[in-house]
Amino acid sequence: MVVIPLGLIVTVCVVDVLAPPHIHLGPLLVAAPAITVAFAGAWLTALMGALAVAAQVLIGVLRGVLTTANIQAQIAALVIVSTICVTVCVVRDRRERQLHRVRSVAVAAQSVLLQPLPTRAGPLRIAGLYLPAEEEAELGGDLYAAARTDHHSTRLLIGDVRGNGLAAINNTALLLGAFRAAAHRQATLPRLAIHLDGAFRWDTSQWRSQDEQDTTEDFATAIFLDIPDHDPVVHLITCGHPPPLLLRGNHLTPLTAEASHLPIGFGGAFGISAYDVQTFPFEVGDLLLLYTDGVIEARNADGVFYPFTERAPEWTKDDPDELLRHLQDDLLAHVHGHLNDDAAVVAIRRLAV
Incomplete structure (x- = not known):
């Protein structure tokens, strides 16, 4: 030059x-x-x-x-x-x-709040992908986290906080902190869900007047999962979040819960004191995909949604990290590099113990 x-x-x-x-x-x-x-x-x-x-x-x-x-x-x-x-x-x-x-x-804030998922947890191979909608942003309203328990199982959380900007980041940090503090010691998934719902409602409303609480809606859709090491199943609680996808070979099955609970932040307000746990088979070689609505609602210039359930089976045989790389390239190509909403995906493969 x-x-x-x-x-x-x-x-x-x-x-x-x-x-x-x-x-x-x-x-x-x-x-x-x-x-x-x-x-x-x-x-x-x-x-x-x-x-x-x-x-x-x-x-x-x-x-x-x-x-x-x-x-x-x-x-x-x-x-x-x-x-x-x-x-x-x-x-x-x-x-x-x-x-x-x-x-x-x-970058430092992201590394503290949205910590990288462990690549290995017991018999599980795990990979995470986060794509912010705003250019140059490192963190938004989507979140995921994992924790090991003393009962030889892995617990995971994926969620999507309402809104964007600093308020969403604050609520994201709140949920992640509450999950990390409680996930390893809560005896059951329902108790964990109740704990997070209560912590979220208390922290987001403690400094607001009654009028502000009536006009402000802070909530987050989420899925809580517990995957035991020695039992080929996955236990999950769905709180208004898109269902996980189970890929076995080239066959894809949405793990749709019989009862989807209200998003986190609404449970206590509506008197919900119990959460139903759904159990699905999760065998050796199976791949589980958790995602936020930023993936399935991503549109191209013609308004066509990203065909996530059609593309995902093409990469079933890949390593979770490689699968997410293919997914990222394909998703960004579909939207021409401009996402309308934050997107997060977690890929989990069960290996032999």
């Missing part, structure tokens, strides 16, 4: 010196620092500006017109434009450094 402004300076010098007296290409030298500012920093931009000024002085000397008002005006214009370009570079570089620091904080 540096060759472009340098070549422009050399070309203008040669042509302007060899051209007839009535032809003046010196004003084109202003393009050299203007082009450099697009790809380089302040020092290189200043260098190109200085070379452009030096070239204009050289042209004036060789043509014997250095003392004329026209050449002096051109030199002054080059100095002013070069100074402006350097100033723009300095401001831009400062803002880029600030943005880099903000991104670093965002």
